[in-house]
Amino acid sequence: MSLKIKVGMASCGLAAGARDVYQAIQKYLENSKLEADLASTACIGMCFAEPLVEIIDADNNSLTYGDIQPQEVETILNDYLEGKIHKDKVILSNIMEGSENENLKNQTRIVLRNCGRIDPESLQDYLENDGYKALEKALKEMERTQIIQEIKDSGLRGRGGAGFPTGLKWQFAYDTPGPKKYFICNADEGDPGAFMDRSVLEGDPHSIIEGMTIGAYAIGADEGYIYCRAEYPLAIKHLQKAIKDAKEAGYLGKNILGTDFNFNLHIKQGAGAFVCGEETALMASIEGERGMPRIRPPFPAQSGLWGKPTNINNVETLANVAWIILNGAQKYNKYGTEKSKGTKVFALAGKIKNSGLIEVPMGMPLKDVIYKVGGGMKTEKPFKGVQLGGPSGGCVPAELLDTIVDYDSITKTGAIMGSGGMVVMDEATCMVDVAKFFLNFTQNESCGKCTFCRVGTKRMLEILTRITEGKGTMEDLETLEELSENISQGSLCGLGQTAPNPVLTTLKYFREEYIAHIKDKRCPAGVCTALLKYEITPEKCVGCTACARVCPVEAISGEVKKPHKIDQDKCIKCGSCYDACKFDAITKS
Amino acid sequence: MYEKFIKKYAPTKDNLIYILHEIQDNHPQQYVSEEAVQEVSEYLKVSPAHIYGVLTFYTMFSTKPRGKNIIRLCESPPCFLRGSEQILKKLKESLDVKIGETTKDGLFTLELCACLGVCGNAPVMMINEDVYGDLTEKKVEKIINDIKGRQE
Ligand SMILES: Cc1cc2nc3c(=O)[nH]c(=O)nc-3n(C[C@H](O)[C@H](O)[C@H](O)COP(=O)(O)O)c2cc1C
Ligand code: SF4
Ligand code: FES
Numbered sequence: 001m002s003l004k005i006k007v008g009m010a011s012c013g014l015a016a017g018a019r020d021v022y023q024a025i026q027k028y029l030e031n032s033k034l035e036a037d038l039a040s041t042a043c044i045g046m047c048f049a050e051p052l053v054e055i056i057d058a059d060n061n062s063l064t065y066g067d068i069q070p071q072e073v074e075t076i077l078n079d080y081l082e083g084k085i086h087k088d089k090v091i092l093s094n095i096m097e098g099s100e101n102e103n104l105k106n107q108t109r110i111v112l113r114n115c116g117r118i119d120p121e122s123l124q125d126y127l128e129n130d131g132y133k134a135l136e137k138a139l140k141e142m143e144r145t146q147i148i149q150e151i152k153d154s155g156l157r158g159r160g161g162a163g164f165p166t167g168l169k170w171q172f173a174y175d176t177p178g179p180k181k182y183f184i185c186n187a188d189e190g191d192p193g194a195f196m197d198r199s200v201l202e203g204d205p206h207s208i209i210e211g212m213t214i215g216a217y218a219i220g221a222d223e224g225y226i227y228c229r230a231e232y233p234l235a236i237k238h239l240q241k242a243i244k245d246a247k248e249a250g251y252l253g254k255n256i257l258g259t260d261f262n263f264n265l266h267i268k269q270g271a272g273a274f275v276c277g278e279e280t281a282l283m284a285s286i287e288g289e290r291g292m293p294r295i296r297p298p299f300p301a302q303s304g305l306w307g308k309p310t311n312i313n314n315v316e317t318l319a320n321v322a323w324i325i326l327n328g329a330q331k332y333n334k335y336g337t338e339k340s341k342g343t344k345v346f347a348l349a350g351k352i353k354n355s356g357l358i359e360v361p362m363g364m365p366l367k368d369v370i371y372k373v374g375g376g377m378k379t380e381k382p383f384k385g386v387q388l389g390g391p392s393g394g395c396v397p398a399e400l401l402d403t404i405v406d407y408d409s410i411t412k413t414g415a416i417m418g419s420g421g422m423v424v425m426d427e428a429t430c431m432v433d434v435a436k437f438f439l440n441f442t443q444n445e446s447c448g449k450c451t452f453c454r455v456g457t458k459r460m461l462e463i464l465t466r467i468t469e470g471k472g473t474m475e476d477l478e479t480l481e482e483l484s485e486n487i488s489q490g491s492l493c494g495l496g497q498t499a500p501n502p503v504l505t506t507l508k509y510f511r512e513e514y515i516a517h518i519k520d521k522r523c524p525a526g527v528c529t530a531l532l533k534y535e536i537t538p539e540k541c542v543g544c545t546a547c548a549r550v551c552p553v554e555a556i557s558g559e560v561k562k563p564h565k566i567d568q569d570k571c572i573k574c575g576s577c578y579d580a581c582k583f584d585a586i587t588k589s
Numbered sequence: 590m591y592e593k594f595i596k597k598y599a600p601t602k603d604n605l606i607y608i609l610h611e612i613q614d615n616h617p618q619q620y621v622s623e624e625a626v627q628e629v630s631e632y633l634k635v636s637p638a639h640i641y642g643v644l645t646f647y648t649m650f651s652t653k654p655r656g657k658n659i660i661r662l663c664e665s666p667p668c669f670l671r672g673s674e675q676i677l678k679k680l681k682e683s684l685d686v687k688i689g690e691t692t693k694d695g696l697f698t699l700e701l702c703a704c705l706g707v708c709g710n711a712p713v714m715m716i717n718e719d720v721y722g723d724l725t726e727k728k729v730e731k732i733i734n735d736i737k738g739r740q741e
Contacts, residue, residue: 011706012722014719015710015721016722047709048710050710050722191704192708193665193667193708194704194706195706195708229706268607269607269610270606271609271649272702272703287603288605288635289643290643290646291647347709348709350666350667351670351671355708355709387666423667429670434670437665441666445703
């Protein structure tokens with residue numbers, strides 16, 4: 001078979017309609033003289049251009065088409081047969097300049113090395129790309145302490161949020177004696193705006209299994225769990241297949257690769273509770289309890305799942321492991337900054353052009369991440385801020401775009417690296433509103449165990465709501481800061497401790513916007529409905545009555561062919577008149 | 590009557606969440622009934638109170654009957670920034686329900702949920718296990734109609 005066609009069938013591809021495209025290609029191949037191998041792959045990170053179709057010929061010349069609709073398949077493939085290429089549709093290629101070639105060139109792919117390239121359901125594909133070579137090396141050529149040392153030397157830090165050195169964590173679990181230990185993969189990714197873990201689970205499940213098996217061997221665990229959120233059914237499906245295949249091929253289960261090492265791996269599903277991503281809550285959830293965090297110490301390394309020594313790592317952390325073992329710590333820690341080694345995957349979302357996943361060396365300035373790799377803003381409106389680290393993180397303003405992406409530099413701004421979500425906002429975004437939305441998320445997800453987290457966030461939310469309705473006072477700002485302090489101090493787990501961050505950072509960098517809402521009863525971004533004022537410009541109004549007819553509360557009066565007027569007391573700011581006016585006579589301020 | 594779903598799993602407490610998922614997914618009204626709780630309680634030897642504690646803790650479980658298809662629209666900030674509010678309005682209109690309600694024909698229940706991890710294609714919703722992204726009002730209309738068509 002000389003030609004290969006791959007369709008991106010991860011959740012992002014499917015969400016954009018990849019299944020129909022796949023079927024259209026299948027049908028085309030049945031009825032045409034084009035002979036090709038049709039396969040599915042996962043996500044290469046260019047979610048904004050899904051559905052994606054890649055055509056690779058016998059000489060390995062590759063063309064990736066973006067934004068493909070099922071009805072375009074026939075023309076594109078017919079033309080391809082005749083040697084005609086739809087250049088405007090090609091976004092990536094190794095034989096011509098695609099619009100996203102630059103995007104990929106600026107990346108360094110370790111975690112995402114296989115994503116969007118291999119068929120995630122094929123063990124063979126994984127093996128052909130150095131799969132399970134690291135496991136073989138670890139089991140047959142390395143001492144357990146040597147493996148741990150290698151991970152320590154690499155400088156790898158946990159990608160689940162806290163950035164704890166992975167090698168050290170393994171050392172703790174290794175040092176705790178005990179015949180029974182567990183190794184857990186945290187795949188509960190729930191930060192709004194983060195989707196790197198989903199992409200790796202869907203696109204390269206064997207890399208997680210390999211990372212876990214190496215880790216389990218190193219610390220002396222013979223049983224493991226992958227705790228995956230139930231919102232990721234495709235990830236679970238790919239994991240199930242991968243575990244089965246790995247077991248059959250001797251990479252999992254009993255006597256792995258002919259050694260006396262055994263490792264049994266199970267999948268556990270969540271059921272929609274963000275707080276279960278917290279490690280102690282996660283273990284409670286695996287045990288069949290409500291997922292409530294508990295006080296640490298004891299840490300999982302001493303007393304974890306069912307009271308046994310347990311190591312828990314995030315998906316992205318684990319995806320680095322096999323690469324490090326195979327290529328060596330020195331090659332890994334060449335990337336990054338002094339205290340943040342290697343690469344980091346970022347999820348770009350919000351008002352950015354290239355929304356999707358990218359992987360860059362730590363230490364790249366934020367502005368390069370957003371403008372060089374991320375393609376800049378999606379709309380004409382200028383950049384205003386970027387939320388780093390989801391609801392536990394903070395908002396970084398334009399003047400701090402020179403900040404480099406590593407743990408310490410980001411923390412200095414008041415945000416956190418977190419899981420690596422970047423939600424980009426433009427001038428049309430109201431910062432008070434956004435802070436309110438993030439806080440609403442944490443308030444909803446609070447497990448309710450700690451009073452400050454449960455009640456304090458609710459109070460903060462009430463105040464923010466008041467401000468967006470124009471009913472806030474200047475004292476409210478002080479109360480917000482006071483409450484933030486109390487919540488951070490008085491909460492047991494990271495959820496409560498970090499919940500005030502979005503409010504604190506917006507208060508720090510966008511205080512004048514809060515003040516405009518309070519003092520001038522004005523929302524500078526024109527978002528907060530309660531503060532909007534609709535008015536008719538008499539010079540432009542021709543008296544067509546269109547507005548008066550759509551107003552649901554009859555707030556608009558006037559005679560035909562004469563300028564109309566809005567009764568501000570009656571107006572409910574629904575904006576119907578604004579949409580109905582064909583003469584631009586209604587202003588929104 | 591839930592035996593065949595329950596017995597798929599060993600009678601240990603850590604299988605509780607799996608069993609509850611299984612029961613709910615296989616119920617035409619997508620919920621866990623009182624009888625089901627009773628049966629699970631006997632099988633796992635845990636109290637119904639514990640099971641209710643778990644059921645109410647996790648947002649994906651329902652103890653009330655719902656529609657055949659559960660629509661879960663993401664309300665998290667990245668989707669909000671890309672117009673999820675407009676999509677919600679459209680869904681409410683075309684289904685003629687409020688949030689949390691089921692359509693009269695029992696086909697759909699409309700729910701809001703937190704980030705579905707497909708933010709690169711915001712706004713996003715999930716219907717049962719399928720994800721739909723880059724939503725527009727027109728797309729929503731088509732998706733709903735397609736599902737309706739498939740039921741007949
Ligand atoms: C509220 C809350 C939610 C969390 N969610 C996740 C998550 O979804 N995935 C994750 O890997 N870590 C999450 N964490 C961090 C974990 O507790 C833990 O630190 C992490 O899994 C350790 O892995 P790492 O060292 O590889 O980063 C969360 C923490 C808190 C407080
Ligand atoms: S801080 Fe909040 S989420 Fe964490 S344990 Fe306390 S109440 Fe629960
Ligand atoms: S915010 Fe909606 S899918 Fe992530």
